[in-house]
Amino acid sequence: MSHGDYTYQPKNAFTKWLDSRLPIIRLMDEAMLQFPTPKNLNYWFTFGGILTFMLVVQILSGVVLAMHYVPHETMAFDSVERIMRDVNYGWLLRYMHANGASMFFIAVYAHIFRGLYYGSYKAPREVLWLLGIVIYLLMMATGFLGYTLPWGQMSFWGATVITNFFSAIPVVGPSITEWLWGSFAVDNATLQRFFSLHYLLPFVIAGVVVLHIWALHVPGNNNPLGIDVKGPADTVPFHPYYTTKDLFALVVFVLFFSYFIFFNPNAMGHTDNYIPANRLSTPLHIVPEWYYLPFYAILRSVPDKLLGVILMFSAILVWAFLPWLDRSHVRSAKFRPIYRQMFFILIGVVWILGMLGQQSPDGNFDFYGAELPISKVILSQILTIYYFAHFLLLTPIVSLREKALPVPESISKAVLAKKSGSAAVPGAARSPEKRV
Amino acid sequence: MHHRSSAAGLRHLCGIVPQDLLGLTHYFTKRIQDLRSGSRDCLRDDHFAIPDQFNPAREGALTLAHSTDNANVTRRDFIYVASSAATAIGATVALWPFIHQMNPAADTLALKEIEFDLAPLVPGQIVTVEWQKKPVFIRRRTPEEVKSAEDALMSDLKDPQADKDRVQRPEWLILVATCTHLGCIPSNLSKGDFGGWLCPCHGSHYDTSGRIRKGPAPKNLAVPPYAFLSDTKVLIGAEPKPAATAEHG
Ligand code: HEM
Ligand code: FES
Numbered sequence: 001m002s003h004g005d006y007t008y009q010p011k012n013a014f015t016k017w018l019d020s021r022l023p024i025i026r027l028m029d030e031a032m033l034q035f036p037t038p039k040n041l042n043y044w045f046t047f048g049g050i051l052t053f054m055l056v057v058q059i060l061s062g063v064v065l066a067m068h069y070v071p072h073e074t075m076a077f078d079s080v081e082r083i084m085r086d087v088n089y090g091w092l093l094r095y096m097h098a099n100g101a102s103m104f105f106i107a108v109y110a111h112i113f114r115g116l117y118y119g120s121y122k123a124p125r126e127v128l129w130l131l132g133i134v135i136y137l138l139m140m141a142t143g144f145l146g147y148t149l150p151w152g153q154m155s156f157w158g159a160t161v162i163t164n165f166f167s168a169i170p171v172v173g174p175s176i177t178e179w180l181w182g183s184f185a186v187d188n189a190t191l192q193r194f195f196s197l198h199y200l201l202p203f204v205i206a207g208v209v210v211l212h213i214w215a216l217h218v219p220g221n222n223n224p225l226g227i228d229v230k231g232p233a234d235t236v237p238f239h240p241y242y243t244t245k246d247l248f249a250l251v252v253f254v255l256f257f258s259y260f261i262f263f264n265p266n267a268m269g270h271t272d273n274y275i276p277a278n279r280l281s282t283p284l285h286i287v288p289e290w291y292y293l294p295f296y297a298i299l300r301s302v303p304d305k306l307l308g309v310i311l312m313f314s315a316i317l318v319w320a321f322l323p324w325l326d327r328s329h330v331r332s333a334k335f336r337p338i339y340r341q342m343f344f345i346l347i348g349v350v351w352i353l354g355m356l357g358q359q360s361p362d363g364n365f366d367f368y369g370a371e372l373p374i375s376k377v378i379l380s381q382i383l384t385i386y387y388f389a390h391f392l393l394l395t396p397i398v399s400l401r402e403k404a405l406p407v408p409e410s411i412s413k414a415v416l417a418k419k420s421g422s423a424a425v426p427g428a429a430r431s432p433e434k435r436v
Numbered sequence: 437m438h439h440r441s442s443a444a445g446l447r448h449l450c451g452i453v454p455q456d457l458l459g460l461t462h463y464f465t466k467r468i469q470d471l472r473s474g475s476r477d478c479l480r481d482d483h484f485a486i487p488d489q490f491n492p493a494r495e496g497a498l499t500l501a502h503s504t505d506n507a508n509v510t511r512r513d514f515i516y517v518a519s520s521a522a523t524a525i526g527a528t529v530a531l532w533p534f535i536h537q538m539n540p541a542a543d544t545l546a547l548k549e550i551e552f553d554l555a556p557l558v559p560g561q562i563v564t565v566e567w568q569k570k571p572v573f574i575r576r577r578t579p580e581e582v583k584s585a586e587d588a589l590m591s592d593l594k595d596p597q598a599d600k601d602r603v604q605r606p607e608w609l610i611l612v613a614t615c616t617h618l619g620c621i622p623s624n625l626s627k628g629d630f631g632g633w634l635c636p637c638h639g640s641h642y643d644t645s646g647r648i649r650k651g652p653a654p655k656n657l658a659v660p661p662y663a664f665l666s667d668t669k670v671l672i673g674a675e676p677k678p679a680a681t682a683e684h685g
Contacts, residue, residue, distance in 0.1 A: 157620065160618070160619040160620065161618040161619060161620065161637060162618075163619075164617070164618035164619040165618065167618075167619075178539065178540060179535075179538050179539050180538070181540075182538055182539065182540055182541065182544065183540050183544050183569055184540065184544075184568045184569050184570055185568075185569040185570045185614070185619075187544070187569050189540070189541070189544065193538065279566065279569065279570075279571060280564050280566060280571050280621070281564075281621065282620040282621040282623075282636060282637065283636075284623075284636050285636065286620065286636070286637050300638050300652075302652070303651070303652050304652065304654075305617055305618075305652050305653065305654050306654075308652060360636075361637075361638050361639045362639055
């Protein structure tokens with residue numbers, strides 16, 4: 001997709017010299033400034049930029065935490081407490097990192113559900129979608145490994161439960177778990193390797209992010225209407241239009257992030273993690289970090305160990321098949337009345353699964369303080385079935401049967417029709433790109 | 437040895453059975469060339485034959501050192517296939533130390549034994565001790581607990597095993613306290629529906645023999661190796677002395 005006749009022109013002697021040796025400014029210019037972007041992107045499309053920012057925040061804060069953190073079972077907990085009390089601004093760095101992980105996941109969930117709503121996973125963006133799933137899985141792994149590092153009770157027992165997932169594998173399962181632990185239980189060897197991998201994986205993520213953006217720049221952005229860009233009238237250059245929009249969204253997001261860092265830093269953590277790890281006592285109620293809860297509920301809904309673990313992993317892997325399960329040629333849920341409802345129901349189901357994952361496994365479901373007359377086990381089973389049915393049954397069937405609403409002819413036409421309906425500012429540039 | 441005629445019989449297999457290293461190299465080089473050029477024509481004659489200059493049966497066959505540019509298989513092809521094979525095998529072999537380093541190290545493996553004094557335990561009491569980084573339950577069972585463990589019907593058990601096969605002396609139940617579901621320690625305080633243990637994590641119920649009765653755990657709590665040193669001393673981690681097992685064996 002080229003935008004008009006514009007190409008990068010090095011302006012001074014140095015950039016000319018560099019351009020004929022390493023055309024890196026040209027690459028940046030074409031990918032980040034000039035890149036033609038649909039003119040109708042809304043704020044749901046700003047999370048990609050926010051995610052990139054959060055990855056940088058996690059890497060920076062992590063690298064400096066690692067200057068003070070000691071990955072040893074006898075010292076890890078104390079070294080984190082020392083970071084909190086004695087290291088200059090240590091509390092800030094740790095709260096940035098711990099809450100940063102949560103913010104990262106809030107952004108990634110917004111980003112993923114955005115994709116589900118606007119059909120961004122469909123052709124020609126399947127590879128982009130698959131790379132996104134890879135990033136998400138790596139984030140899950142990184143977050144889990146990091147949560148082990150402070151070596152509190154939740155760290156230790158969370159690591160125990162999660163590494164034991166692998167013991168469900170028939171025959172070789174127990175050897176695999178001992179291999180993961182480097183011992184007969186979660187141990188110092190486990191902590192040290194988790195630290196090593198926790199340091200490594202974010203850089204692997206950064207690598208996959210580059211591929212993800214590359215795969216984005218081949219077909220270009222999807223957009224809220226889900227229709228293809230038909231020509232230059234449908235797009236604006238990324239800079240200054242979307243750099244500004246992304247920056248504004250980022251500032252709002254950072255305000256939200258700052259609220260947690262400065263006013264409620266432990267809201268998303270668990271108090272038990274301020275108790276040093278004790279291998280002889282399991283906390284009465286183990287919960288993973290909030291971002292894993294829906295999957296944890298799926299795991300617990302199944303009375304069979306192996307099947308539970310398989311279903312839990314499948315709950316994410318099923319996303320990978322979505323581009324082929326959804327047969328509808330209309331991308332955006334805006335024009336798909338039934339899929340649109342399914343989308344909101346799915347959000348509700350995932351939310352309630354998350355609540356179930358948070359609660360202890362027995363008894364009746366507690367809905368914000370009100371005890372509903374349904375057992376948690378049954379409810380989580382129903383919702384787990386619905387979750388899989390959404391992807392494997394409803395999505396394909398609805399995508400074949402549903403009668404989509406008429407889709408606008410072009411992005412430009414739809415945008416202008418909307419604008420002329422409202423009070424248009426006289427003289428306002430309707431096609432700002434034409435001024436170039 | 438006539439390659440052409442023996443190859444003809446194998447045409448439907450789309451290849452020949454190479455008879456020596458050179459033939460093998462030739463074969464793979466051809467296959468690779470086919471793949472590259474997208475040729476599906478595997479019946480072309482020269483795919484089956486060893487070119488004359490390399491066929492040792494022919495007069496004037498070249499040795500490797502004398503291969504010429506117009507030969508089908510060049511010395512470069514040979515080096516290419518041989519070095520790729522060496523690299524692939526080398527990489528696979530080198531991978532193993534990188535994998536194996538993660539397995540428990542020698543010091544971790546060194547079987548540690550712990551001695552435990554049973555005298556202070558009153559009937560019904562359970563203590564948790566640490567052995568090989570794992571929690572271990574030592575439970576002094578009451579006669580009723582022993583009876584309920586022994587009376588359990590095999591058909592009611594998810595992982596059937598008789599109580600007598602799980603203890604050396606009925607009064608003393610010694611178990612690895614790791615829930616066979618996902619590794620939490622079952623609770624001593626809430627004994628569950630079967631008088632044994634209830635795992636707080638996902639609700640597995642164990643009976644007074646530590647056998648799984650209800651919930652997601654697939655197996656009974658494991659019995660570690662141990663030996664009674666005397667009536668009041670037990671060595672956990674030691675192989676049981678024949679005398680000790682003979683008592684109930
Ligand atoms: C994808 C990016 C990352 C995510 C999602 C992430 C997540 C986490 C989480 C959830 C914790 C536990 C925080 C707590 O409760 O205290 C943690 C701890 C830690 N992380 Fe990261 N992390 C990331 C990148 C990094 C990087 C690149 C480093 C570089 C070395 C790093 C170093 C550390 C250290 C030293 C700790 C222990 C200190 C502490 O617990 O606060 N992290 N990480
Ligand atoms: S770990 Fe015990 S029931 Fe899951």
